[in-house]
Amino acid sequence: MCLGIPxxxxxxxxxxxxxxxxxxxxxxxxxxxxxxxxxxxxPGDWILIHVGFALSKIDEEEARAAMEFLESIGRAYEDELAALRDSRID
Structure with missing residues (x-):
């Protein structure tokens, strides 16, 4: 599953x-x-991120709602966070 995270x-x-x-x-x-x-x-803006790229700007309310949803689905969210941790752009 591919997810964007705020x-x-x-x-x-x-x-x-x-x-x-x-x-x-x-x-x-x-x-x-x-x-x-x-x-x-x-700085201070919220964005939607997928595999190390910002896809769109979102507001803080959208970011909070997205985080609540992602936390509720468990494993897919953990996988996306792991992908973010492992990504490196130099």
């Missing part, structure tokens, strides 16, 4: 503005935000 933008890379550090359930990772170049996120 994350909050912590900072945008100065050297690579297509990369941002995000926080997802206590996990902090660098992800690619290049797909959102038409409406670039800024």
């Amino acid at each position: 994350g909050e933008i912590i900072e945008i890379s100065e050297e690579r503005p297509d990369l941002a550090k995000v926080a997802v359930s206590g996990v902090k990772r660098t992800i690619n935000i290049g797909l959102l170049s038409d409406d670039p996120p800024v």
Whole structure:
């Protein structure tokens, strides 16, 4: 199952503005935000992430609802968090 998980933008890379550090359930990772170049996120924005890429911007209420849903489905959510932990973009 492929899921998008919500994350909050912590900072945008100065050297690579297509990369941002995000926080997802206590996990902090660098992800690619290049797909959102038409409406670039800024620190504090919430985004939907899949396999290290930001797919869309969402609001905090949507992020909270998505997290509640993902936590309720268990294993698929854990698998997605594991994929995020294992992803590396340098």
